[in-house]
Amino acid sequence: PLSTSSAKPKTLDVLGTAYATDAWTNTPPAILAKTGRDLLHQPSHPLAILKELIFKEFPTFAHYDSLSPVVSTYQNFDSLGFAQDHPGRSKTDTYYVNQTTLLRTHTSAHQLQLLAAGSQGDVGVLVQAKNSTAAPANERFLVAADVYRRDEIDASHYPVFHQMEGVCTFLRKEVRDRLHIGNNMTKEDAVARGVCHSDQVAQLVDATAVGDDNPMQPVHSAEEVAFVVNDMKQAMNNMVVQILTKAVAAQQHSGEPSVAGGQMLFPVRWIDAYFPFTSPSWEMEVFFQGEWLEICGCGVMKQEILDQAGMPDRIGWAFGFGLERLAMLLFGVHDIRLFWSSDSRFTEQFSPGSINSFKPFSRHPSCAKDVSFWLAADSAFHENDIMDLVRETAGDLVEGVKLIDSFTHPKTGKSSRCYRINYCSMDRNVTNEEINSVQELVRKRIVEQLGVTLR
Numbered sequence: 001p002l003s004t005s006s007a008k009p010k011t012l013d014v015l016g017t018a019y020a021t022d023a024w025t026n027t028p029p030a031i032l033a034k035t036g037r038d039l040l041h042q043p044s045h046p047l048a049i050l051k052e053l054i055f056k057e058f059p060t061f062a063h064y065d066s067l068s069p070v071v072s073t074y075q076n077f078d079s080l081g082f083a084q085d086h087p088g089r090s091k092t093d094t095y096y097v098n099q100t101t102l103l104r105t106h107t108s109a110h111q112l113q114l115l116a117a118g119s120q121g122d123v124g125v126l127v128q129a130k131n132s133t134a135a136p137a138n139e140r141f142l143v144a145a146d147v148y149r150r151d152e153i154d155a156s157h158y159p160v161f162h163q164m165e166g167v168c169t170f171l172r173k174e175v176r177d178r179l180h181i182g183n184n185m186t187k188e189d190a191v192a193r194g195v196c197h198s199d200q201v202a203q204l205v206d207a208t209a210v211g212d213d214n215p216m217q218p219v220h221s222a223e224e225v226a227f228v229v230n231d232m233k234q235a236m237n238n239m240v241v242q243i244l245t246k247a248v249a250a251q252q253h254s255g256e257p258s259v260a261g262g263q264m265l266f267p268v269r270w271i272d273a274y275f276p277f278t279s280p281s282w283e284m285e286v287f288f289q290g291e292w293l294e295i296c297g298c299g300v301m302k303q304e305i306l307d308q309a310g311m312p313d314r315i316g317w318a319f320g321f322g323l324e325r326l327a328m329l330l331f332g333v334h335d336i337r338l339f340w341s342s343d344s345r346f347t348e349q350f351s352p353g354s355i356n357s358f359k360p361f362s363r364h365p366s367c368a369k370d371v372s373f374w375l376a377a378d379s380a381f382h383e384n385d386i387m388d389l390v391r392e393t394a395g396d397l398v399e400g401v402k403l404i405d406s407f408t409h410p411k412t413g414k415s416s417r418c419y420r421i422n423y424c425s426m427d428r429n430v431t432n433e434e435i436n437s438v439q440e441l442v443r444k445r446i447v448e449q450l451g452v453t454l455r
């Protein structure tokens with residue numbers, strides 16, 4: 001619906017390349033502008049600091065952090081086994097450049113491409129690793145990158161965020177040999193590695209088991225799956241423990257309880273999950289300020305991906321970490337918009353290699369404005385359309401958009417919606433007049449672009 005009223009240009013320029021537009025094109029200018037921000041390459045940015053900390057935990061992996069956000073629909077979805085009708089593919093959830101090209105919605109979009117580059121010795125891709133000798137055939141790699149999703153607006157959701165993908169593969173023959181010798185898989189080992197129960201800062205709990213609800217793939221043996229899963233959980237537990245330890249140490253050092261909200265012990269749990277490209281699958285969650293925060297998804301890679309990449313003789317695990325969630329917790333950043341601020345009062349508070357607590361600058365008052373409208377009877381209205389529209393109009397002045405009322409008129413059958421838009425600058429004072437004129441523009445555009453009637 002966003003595209004119906006304004007004529008669409010023939011091409012869309014993304015990072016210097018012109019792409020033909022079509023009926024799928026739905027990426028607005030404010031989102032395109034983010035593709036060049038490159039937060040992960042600003043050494044003092046909290047997200048870049050976290051990226052480096054994770055890279056350090058995986059010295060034997062190839063490290064990628066400069067892959068273009070423009071990928072094919074095939075890379076982002078098909079190559080990973082997403083069903084044709086998977087909701088993630090819809091225009092309401094994903095920013096398309098055109099039907100066959102989009103802004104990656106996750107770093108998993110690079111799995112097949114990087115594995116295939118390794119098995120084919122594609123030097124053009126392999127040299128893009130920052131440490132190309134660590135895993136010269138991409139048998140293990142990490143990808144840190146910006147990812148894009150149409151989504152709601154609140155303090156922890158932003159249409160652009162960052163992920164870290166991890167992939168680790170093993171020759172199946174080597175796994176079998178090691179299992180046969182038995183030096184890697186004593187029961188104590190397995191417990192110590194995968195199901196570690198306590199640590200100084202993290203309290204790891206894993207009550208999951210591979211079985212009917214979270215099945216292994218028929219092509220794998222139970223033993224090799226156990227080996228791969230233990231290796232994965234050990235690697236991820238270690239990473240999280242290292243990072244939390246660093247945060248708590250920083251807190252003790254500074255004598256200020258504000259890092260990580262003063263919390264000293266972090267419950268971390270593993271729960272069963274589902275992804276199209278792994279089986280079995282898990283999510284890892286951290287308990288923080290009364291809530292379980294999902295910080296990553298992971299699992300045993302679908303064998304089809306490795307087969308497709310020309311590596312049928314390998315088995316592997318993969319994870320995808322959300323960097324913002326963890327960075328907000330570690331650096332005490334309570335509003336996700338701050339990561340995009342170029343205000344020096346934000347950017348100058350951090351330095352490479354260290355975790356320290358963000359000291360908020362004065363909190364500016366927020367101001368709520370409601371907008372109510374009738375939908376047309378046959379309306380294809382989707383909530384993410386209004387999210388994009390408000391974001392495009394108000395930029396980072398908008399702190400949240402929330403549906404506060406919705407009903408259908410019993411006689412006319414028409415539906416009404418009321419959204420509350422919260423305006424609040426994260427870094428400057430804003431006048432009432434400014435907010436009023438932004439709200440006026442929002443109301444005007446809602447009518448023009450969404451084809452609704454204001455109430």
Ligand code: DAH
Pocket residue numbers: 105106107108165166275277278296297298299317318319320321
């Ligand atoms: N790509 C998933 C997401 O964005 C996260 C993920 C889950 C990545 C499981 C993985 C994985 O590599 O194995 O939600």
